[in-house]
Amino acid sequence: MPAASGTDIAAGLEEAHKLFFNDSAYKAQGGGKSIVLVSDGEPNADRTGSHPTYTNQMLLSLARQRADELWAKK
Secondary structure: OOOOOOEOHHHHHHHHHHHHOOOOOOOOHHHOOOOOOOOOOOOEOOOOOOOOOOOHHHHHHHHHHHHHHHHHOO
16 A cells, blocks of 8 residues: 555555556456545645655646556556
């Protein structure tokens, strides 16, 4: 799991990406999988989190980038 932090949406998406595209991960019948991320949508930087040097705005940009990467992979 990502290190506990304020709200690091990107860290959650990065962890989901690792699990989603891992060949040994759970495979649903018919191949369907989904990623569901629950958040208040407000990034909160935390020096002990997965991205300790990022500001709130940087965390938001990174989360959008990670979401776009996952979307592009269908």
